[in-house]
């Protein structure tokens with residue numbers, strides 16, 4: 163079986179208050195994103211985003227439709243964006259080949275029929291982290307190199323959150339229906355992401371943490387500002403952030419993460435900030 167899919171239903175913020183550690187992890191943490199020669203998907207009911215890992219080591223992986231979609235092609239009514247965190251890979255979309263190096267992205271528009279993923283060499287395989295959301299319009303498929311990204315330099319070494327945000331799938335770089343996606347690299351010595359914390363009930367978000375050294379972990383914070391919880395996340399694991407939830411983390415070491423969003427608008431700056439001193 164090269165494609166596996168798990169379904170996650172949406173959680174009300176008042177129910178979430180009663181969750182213990184294992185229930186929080188069951189609903190919001192995706193522990194296994196990448197399996198060799200497999201496509202591992204999680205279909206969430208938050209804006210129906212699908213979060214997944216595509217890890218073609220020595221075989222070509224075809225993105226076939228899954229039962230949850232009841233469509234003949236995976237992208238019949240959806241769009242997809244993927245960022246490669248491994249070695250160089252090749253994405254083939256209806257016969258056209260795109261070479262995607264580490265930290266580059268590809269956007270694939272609604273209507274693509276045949277989509278496959280491969281590694282250039284099995285000794286340094288590609289690892290595509292993907293998000294997919296329903297789409298109402300067809301936009302062109304496009305490769306996004308790291309140098310095409312819109313880069314924001316934020317934070318400060320004195321508050322341990324100096325970082326660069328690579329907005330890869332964002333208005334001005336790629337046209338999408340509702341997906342936005344990018345990668346945030348913390349500078350050496352910085353461990354806090356996304357300060358000040360924020361919510362945006364217009365959009366859900368998913369975080370995927372990687373480049374975290376072995377034996378280290380990220381403590382990811384979630385919840386409304388007055389009712390926070392945390393989830394300990396390991397390397398190459400993802401967290402689903404509901405629209406009512408803040409999303410921010412602190413690592414026991416330096417790391418990088420990929421964020422992806424879907425929902426009401428495509429306005430990255432639309433955030434409601436919460437002062438650290440007001441958090442409960």
Ligand SMILES: O=C(O)C(=O)C[C@H](O)C(=O)CO
Pocket residue numbers: 316325327345346355356357367409421430433
């Ligand atoms: O470090 C950051 O700040 C982020 O990467 C923030 C995310 O991009 C985000 O939460 C966008 O809404």
Ligand SMILES: [Zn+2]
Pocket residue numbers: 360361362367409
């Ligand atoms: Zn956010």
